[in-house]
Amino acid sequence: xxxxxxxxxxxxxxxxxxxxxxxxxxxxxxxxxxxxxxxxxxxxxxxxxxxxxxxxxxxxxxxxxxxxxxxxxxxxxxxxxxxxxxxxxxxxxxxxxxxxxxxxxxxxxxxxxxxxxxxxxxxxxxxxxxxxxxxxxxxxxxxxxxxxxxxxxxxxxxxxxxxxxxxxxxxxxxxxxxxxxxxxxxxxxxxxxxxxxxxxxxxxxxxxxxxxxxxxxxxxxxxxxxxxxxxxxxxxxxxxxxxxxxxxxxxxxxxxxxxxxxxxxxxxxxxxxxxxxxxxxxxxxxxxxxxxxxxxxxxxxxxxxxxxxxxxxxxxxxxxxxxxxxxxxxxxxxxxxxxxxxxxxxxxxx
Numbered sequence: 001x002x003x004x005x006x007x008x009x010x011x012x013x014x015x016x017x018x019x020x021x022x023x024x025x026x027x028x029x030x031x032x033x034x035x036x037x038x039x040x041x042x043x044x045x046x047x048x049x050x051x052x053x054x055x056x057x058x059x060x061x062x063x064x065x066x067x068x069x070x071x072x073x074x075x076x077x078x079x080x081x082x083x084x085x086x087x088x089x090x091x092x093x094x095x096x097x098x099x100x101x102x103x104x105x106x107x108x109x110x111x112x113x114x115x116x117x118x119x120x121x122x123x124x125x126x127x128x129x130x131x132x133x134x135x136x137x138x139x140x141x142x143x144x145x146x147x148x149x150x151x152x153x154x155x156x157x158x159x160x161x162x163x164x165x166x167x168x169x170x171x172x173x174x175x176x177x178x179x180x181x182x183x184x185x186x187x188x189x190x191x192x193x194x195x196x197x198x199x200x201x202x203x204x205x206x207x208x209x210x211x212x213x214x215x216x217x218x219x220x221x222x223x224x225x226x227x228x229x230x231x232x233x234x235x236x237x238x239x240x241x242x243x244x245x246x247x248x249x250x251x252x253x254x255x256x257x258x259x260x261x262x263x264x265x266x267x268x269x270x271x272x273x274x275x276x277x278x279x280x281x282x283x284x285x286x287x288x289x290x291x292x293x294x295x296x297x298x299x300x301x302x303x304x305x306x307x308x309x310x311x312x313x314x315x316x317x318x319x320x321x322x323x324x325x326x327x328x329x330x331x332x333x334x335x336x337x338x339x340x341x342x343x344x345x346x347x348x349x350x
Contacts, residue, residue: 001023001024001025001026001060001061001148001179002023002024002047002058002059002060002148002150002179002181003023003024003057003058003059003060003062004020004021004022004023004043004046004047004056004057004058005021005056005057005058006019006020006021006055006056006057007019007020007021007043007046007053007055007056007057007058008020008053008054008055008056008203009039009042009046009051009053009054009203010054015202015203016039016042016203017039017042017043017046017053017203018039018202018203018204019055019056019204020039020043020056020200020203020204020205021056021205022198022205022208024179024181024198025179025196026147026177026178026179027174027175027177027178027179028174028179028180028195028196029170029171029174029180029182029193029194029195029196030179030180030181030182030194030196030197030198031182031183031184031190031193031194031196031197031198031211032044032181032182032183032197032198032200033183033184033187033190033197033198033199033200033307033311034199034200034201034206034311034314035201035311035314037202038200038201038202038203038311038314039200039202039203040152040183040200041079041152041183042203043200044077044079044150044152044181044183045079046058047060047065047150048065048075048077048079048150049064049065049066050079060074060075060148061074061147061148070101070102070144071101072097072100072101072103072143072144072146073101073103073144073145073146074144074146074147074148075146075147075148075149075150076140076141076142076143076144076146076148076149076150077141077149077150077151078137078138078140078141078150078151078152078154079150079152080137080152081133081134081136081137081138081156081157082133082137083137084125084126084133084136084137085125086124086125086126087124087126088124088125089121089122089123089124089125090112090117090120090121090122090123090125090128090136090139091108091112091121091122093125093136093140094108094111094112094136094139094140094143095108097140097143098143101143101144103143103144107143107144107145108143111139111140111142111143112139114139114142114169115135115136115138115139115142116135116165117132117135117136117139120132129157130156130157131157131158131159131162133157134154134155134156134157134158134162135158135162138151138154138166146178147177147178147179148178148179148181149170149173149178149179149180149181149182150181150182151170151180151181151182151183152182152183153183153184153185154166154170154182154184155167155184155186155189163189167189167192167193170182170193171193182194187302187303187304187307188303188304190211190303191211191302191303191304194211195210195211196209196210196211197209197210197211197214199214199307199310199311200314201311201313201314202314204314206310206311206314207310211303214303214306214307214310215300215301215302215303215306216300217306217310218300218301218305218306218309218310220300220301220305220306220309221275221298221299221300221301222273222274222275222298222299223273223274223275223277223278223279223282223296223297223298223299224267224271224272224273224295224296224297224298224299225271225272225273225274225282225286225293225295225296225297226270226271226272226293226294226295227272227286227291227292227293227294228292228294229291229292230266230270230271230272232289232291233272233285233286233289233291234264234266234272236285236286236288236289236291237262237264237274237277237282237285238262238264240262240277240285261276262274262275262276262277263275263276271295273299278298279296279297279298282296283296
């Protein structure tokens with residue numbers, strides 16, 4: 001288990017980590033999320049004893065990393081995969097690490113086989129591609145068969161087969177009772193991999209909960225409705241959103257108690273997207289209006305949408321992208337862009 005308690009780190013006037021407290025339990029994949037500059041890398045460095053905090057503690061099974069006698073047997077970490085002597089072969093890099101921890105030579109062969117680098121084991125790491133370097137970094141993290149894995153952007157540079165491999169590997173290790181703590185900017189990958197999230201922004205804790213609970217906090221909820229009578233149903237639902245008019249007796253007409261703002265929009269395929277009303281109530285109003293329904297499906301926000309909404313106030317670097325009337329971003333039509341804050345997923349994969 002990883003335990004962080006009241007952890008703080010400052011670099012000059014910059015507060016990188018601000019009184020963080022959370023725990024990473026074994027048997028789960030805990031995703032570590034936050035906007036750029038949120039303090040994720042600093043937090044991982046503090047857990048691994050690479051930086052000293054101004055206050056608070058970070059322990060692994062109750063012990064600071066610096067006090068572990070054979071750390072690679074307890075903790076495997078991937079923070080910077082390319083931090084390898086470029087003139088050393090993949091095999092010799094791992095063998096040096098193994099000797100420092102009293103690990104047998106066979107663990108080097110097993111780790112190389114596990115990450116698919118056996119055929120290039122004797123080649124210099126300086127000639128490796130981004131994906132091969134990433135695999136070597138993962139091999140180093142797995143070398144001591146540790147109980148705790150701390151991985152920073154582990155799918156960076158991997159091809160689709162490699163992404164699937166590391167995803168399944170983490171799931172199997174978590175199922176075996178190991179503690180997995182992984183950061184990533186790829187929300188689609190975290191949605192398929194993590195079952196618990198620790199989310200920070202500007203060094204502060206935003207969420208420490210299951211993926212489902214995090215997404216449920218988002219206000220981006222809607223109901224997808226398909227009907228051969230969309231105009232009639234839209235009219236009925238919009239009518240229900242109008243506050244009832246008092247008849248002087250204190251009773252209203254035309255709106256049920258507790259209704260809020262309801263919006264109805266039409267998707268490109270003709271389906272209705274209804275916000276502000278539950279699926280059951282939509283079904284009841286459709287039945288009362290004798291409107292036929294072909295589909296009535298509650299929609300919830302994606303992890304990416306929930307993340308964007310719930311961390312909006314913690315984003316340190318913003319990029320404004322103007323959309324033209326046809327929906328094409330300005331830069332796609334030749335307009336200059338002053339800066340960009342992200343590398344696309346396709347660029348990372350190359």
